[in-house]
Amino acid sequence: MMKRPAISDYQSAESEQLMKRLRPAGHGIDEATYPAPTPQPSWSLDDLPRTVACTLSQGSNVTSMDFHPSRHTLLLVGSANGEFTLWEIGLRERLVSKPFKIWDMQACSAQFQSVLAKDSSMPINRVTWSPDGDLIGVAFAKHLIHLYAYQQPNEARQVLEIEAHSGGVNDIAFSRPNKQLCVVTCGDDKLIRVWDMHGQKIYSFEGHEAPVYSICPHHKETIQFIFSTSIDGKIKAWLYDNAGSRVDYDAPGKWCTTMLYSADGTRLFSCGTSKEGDSHLVEWNESEGSIKRTYSGFRKKASGVVQGVVQFDTAQNHILAAGEDNQIKFWDVDNTNMLTFIDADGGLPGLPRLRFNKEGNLLAVTTVDNGFKILANSDGLRSLRAFGNRPFEAFRSPYEASAMKVSGAPVVAGISPNIGRMDNLDRNSPAKPSPILNGADPASRSIDIKPRISEEKPDKAKPWELMEVLNPQQFRVATLPETPDQTSKVVRLLYTNSGVGLLALGSNAIQRLWKWNRNEQNPSGKATASVVPQHWQPNSGLVMANDIGETPPEESVPCIALSKNDSYVMSACGGKVSLFNMMTFKVMTTFMPPPPASTFLAFHPQDNNIIAIGMEDSTIHIYNVRVDEVKIRLKGHQKRITGLAFSNSLHILVSSGADAQLCVWATDSWEKKKSVAI
Template identity: 60%
Template sequence: MKYFEDEIQNGNWDDVEKYLSGFTKVDDNRYSMKIFFEIRKQKYLEALDKHDRSKGVEILVKDLKVFASFNEELFKEITQLLTLENFRENEQLSKYGDTKSARAIMLVELKKLIEANPLFRDKLQFPNLKNSRLRTLINQSLNWQHQLCKNPRPNPDIKTLFVDHSCGQPNGARAPSPANNPLLGPLPKAGGFPPLGAHGPFQPIPGPVPTPLAGWMSNPPQVAHPSVSGSAIGLGGPSIAAALKHPRTPTMNPSLDFPTGDSDHMSKRARPMGINEEVSLPINVLPAPFQGHGSHTQAFSAPDDLPKTVARTLNQGSSPMSMDFHPIQQTLLLVGTNVGDIGLWEVGSRDKLVLKNFKVWDISACSMPMQAALVKDPCVSVNRVIWSPDGVAYSRHVVQIYSYHGGDDVRQHLEIDAHVGGVNDIAFSHPNKQLCVITCGDDKTIKVWDAATGARQHTFEGHDAPVYSVCPHYKENIQFIFSTALDGKIKAWLYDNMGSRVDYEAPGRWCTTMAYSADGTRLFSCGTSKDGESHIVEWNESEGAVKRTYIGFRKRSLGVVQFDTTKNRFLAAGDDFAIKYWDMDSTQLLMSVDADGGLPASPRIRFNKDGALLAVSSNENGIKILANSDGLRLLRTFENLSYDSASRTPEAPKPMINNAIPAAVPTSAGITERVASVGSVSGANGDARNITDVKPRIAEESNDKSKIWKLTELSESSQCRSLKLPENMRVTKISRLIYTNSGNALLALASNAIHLLWKWQRNEHNSSGKATASVSPQLWQPSSGILMTNDVADMNPEESVSCFALSKNDSYVMSASGGKISLFNMMTFKTMTTFMAPPPAATFLAFHPQDNNIIAIGMDDSTIQIYNVRVDEVKSKLKGHSKRITGLAFSHALNVLVSSGADSQICVWSSDGWEKQKAKYLQLPPGRTMAAQSDTRVQLHHDQIHFLVVHETQLAIYEASKLECVKQWFPAESSALISHAAFSCDSQLIYASI
């Protein structure tokens, strides 16, 4: 500690981190994370204090960026410090003193964190060494080396320690190195000490040459091979992807793991795994912003973030076996049951959109074993349902894949006779950017199929028992698949024909599923043994060893336990008639929720993508939807809509506005992050399929785009929650209004060119800190009292076109009110720059989604200018409209810019070279004529593939790449004009005013 303190006091930051890295990494636990954060934050502040902005930016990008994914708000605030002349202008840093005192204060905090960190236990005091301890170790090592000599001499001659000892042969020839002799098998170890240098010229007998993923080999075959020298292990060993490329030889003694001789970190000590005491240390250590000046740890306020409240109760009609939420439409739930039914629920409105019973689509195309199995026993259970598109794995031979087109429009896509026996799991992946479906089954194989054509691409054989689950993933551009079998074996496969890269055993040695955290950095498995013992563990990917074992299960589970992960922080499992939660960084049970009772012994569970909702199977064929505060707010949006579900039949179209979701919207990461859940392999309890299959929508209705939109009128104030926002500017008219991307503030541009900003605070009345009509926000201004006011030149701002746009991180607003375009800092309200004096005047603005320095500017002369703020230069001028630009929207998924103009034309431009790809004029309803000037607005759908077009005569949904209209709606009254419309935040609804 003394050396560590001295280096900090001297400001030797590189040496500080290098020394600290010998004991821990940034992502080992939250104690370590905060230690690194405090050090890097201090280095950053010192650079700003010296007015060395370039150094500050370098530290921000290289050192502090890693924390942005854990606390984005904090990272934004730190970034804002670059814009201040003196960072002490920030209220939280107003008491920051000089460098010396700041380092001293930080040291006090670091000492507390280090003492509390389990990884530093027994490492803070230098151990007491007996005299001549080093000599003893050397002698033991030499004795061990001498026992390996093929012709040991009675009195060996030791001349140097720089190479391993070896006695020469009687005739003077040097004995061959055991490491290079492929015929020698493993020798009994003499003592417990490995060689001092694992890659010296005289190596001990190595273990077998490992296949890639060698760190995962628990029982390597006992056949000797020539030694293979892998790359240096470095800190914590290679990742799985590195192990696939560079296998390393395991040490002879499996209880010891010494670094190799060419390691840069020879003194690194092994980290303890699964320390139970970690949870009892009373400290919240996600990076806090500044010493003693408030906290930004709200993203880690554990139990409040978890779904605990029963918000919906649904009845499926048969017992749910597998469930999966849509990756984009957060309230759309897919369910598979024990009698082969699949159901599709809109949990917000409690509507069952689809119910399909199991039937083989083409029995003649099925194999004879499958036909015989169905004749013998027609009862079939769904083992797995999953989106992307929605695939269904049945317990007999077959996989059925549907394409989903919104609402209740589910269409047959592919039926694959995949395995002999049951299909136990399915997953989707994107090897080589091609959507594939992966299946596994009772025939002990894993198969990879083209999701578009159904062509089989790979068959992986090597398991000795039925394969229970699959978990595809990719790391460092290497795609691989984990598979687990009913004998507890776990194997890993690349998309080739080279066989399994891994062979080891999972805890429980029976039904095991694997899943990564949402960010793909942490690997977990959940398994139940034949005796009912359940295990959830976190794996050390670089070692193939269990890193942490979570405790809190019933001693004898009464079924196979399912689990899921959420928010890169929490684990959940259905056990002992309840849902149990764990913090990923603690082995202790965090909490248990019984969901008001009525749960089976081992309920099926599934989080939605944001973790705000949790679907849980319940007794009597039920499903309970648990929600946290964000989930409850999401579901309340449906309570204000007047659905008439009682009058619906299964054949009727359902109220879905955005039913243009293509089948392959979700990415492989969006699917594989939740691939852990698998239903029971068997368990059909009779054929209860007494509900008729959903009939396809008739062609005439599909073609009539106006009939499949459900209209709900909100004409009374009681149908909405309203709140008058406080303001003291005497504003007569608001020209533009927008929520911030973080959802905790509202920005307005008034007709007098002044901006107003309202912020919602996090408090006991508003635990989320998000915008709500239940709590009044504060009209926010910086302490300087300045206002964000646009340049108006000689124009009357009341008559000019106002426009503004927010940067993706809410740090900047770009705005114009007929004069120059202004760029404001949202934290300080300072004007960063002004540019582009009229004419022409700006009429619409949009930030590039990948680069805040690139701005698309629509002008009143019908052009679109692509402007780079950093170099103050127009990079491109786009011409294609004939009247002023009224709408702009970027799609980062398609790399296009969509524009609309007062000429009622829509254009699609490539954002790579800024060429026009397609253009189309709006189709007017019969009997309507085009106005001389008519604004057309565009807004991207949540999927980044479709967009909403708002015109006074219509609302329409277009597919961006083809510029095809897929939905269209006209007001019923020919005289009614639409004044404005917008998607809801999840793009499931459209709100319009007439």
């Protein structure tokens, strides 16, 4: 066992007194008998989140979920394919998706590399937020944990990769012994380990005789400790010292058990399943080391039928919920009888996983089709509706990124997520495909901005076929309101990715933004020619003006690109490339002064800090905004670059040039894979 001197030894008189209260007289557990007056709850069934607000598809079996501690509609989801995703439930959108990959294979043990060689799959066992919501912890089914730094709205930066255990890492949690943030893990190797934020092992607790299934760090006053459970049904408690386990309980069912404290930290619950398949939900009396309450309502299983381990959660100091029998079952913490159960409109697995948000007004529950549902009470539904109705400026982050400097932290951070969603567009919107092109009623389908394989039947017209539109009713015309620079002609025009705005770059190097407001005429707030959009500027009155340089405007090649989440726009008009914050219109940075001048721009789809810049001299610069550096120059064209497009799924960059050539580049190595004459 290891101990790092920087962590104080908690073996004090105060802690000893605490652990004496936790330590039972014997190893067995007797259920204590208490008088059972019927409590009168100060809340009603209407407070339970029972209404299905939305159903979302993860694309792989969901294995773990956790809501952000303060952003109550932000859900972290881990899945069996090793990918974790951040969902903004208010927008029904993915903000971040991180597929599994090993960051440093050379640092991995030979044993782990051998395991991977035999089976490269890497399911996630647990995802969790740090108490302040700044860090994400991911525990994998083989050896590893990953820590990411989260920066609003859609940045997750790699922080630590630790080979924490031999075998699976079954649980991960954050704790603060001595006010120092640490990570606690447990694994198949029967160990509980504590790591500092540099990846150094501080403690390794030994004493379990079977793989450790779950951990529950907690504190009483100034005393920090950890409860752990193993698959032989043992519950132990540890102080942050080397003195061994302080208690040794038998969990009800004597198999896999999870422990949770109430939101106020005063009440301890556990829920688990026996090897025979029977489930047990109880409240503990810590001072006596006994069970205070056993909650009823679980179905007696047929002998030998074990589907898995029941999952549970608690909210608002008065609700317990568990998933069983394709249902969600609810209890009042002060009443052992089940309050009610729901099936959430069907589609739940036999033992659904579930997670409350910290306010208790939203509940996420897994589905059988590799997704999850969000259930809400009336407060939760109001918060989701309010989120969808917020104006553009309401998504501004509480802090704004400062001018870009060379540092280890991403600069493109702290900005709001997508302004809105692209589904259910107005049927007259120019952002929606023509019904003639798609051979379908325009009201019959909604549009998803995410790339997808076409599901159209072969006999329908293909999008790339030119079609003659003869029906005048298919056209709508809207004239944009005048602006102070109305005499400037539009040289580049873009819809925002969210479908709620239009961005125009003028020949005077100034960019203007128009937005469609949500109102009775346009309840979706999406792009449509039936309603005139409104010119939008921040309250500061700033405009997005590009550097012109010495090139006459008529001789320059204007270029513009939007980040995937519409938080940033990058543009150039013969001078330096400028990066603007779309919320404030502030210039975040300028770079790449001519010569040569920039002629085309593209954001990397997975990292806003990586930019491809096509140049007048036929080269392509891969530029890292975070460190203000050109990482590599790609050479393959003979004349200026006229187009750049990333493929997220194929991991390639395609470029076109005035030399009538198309080039395909691999984004992992930046090698040219192919060149085709047009």
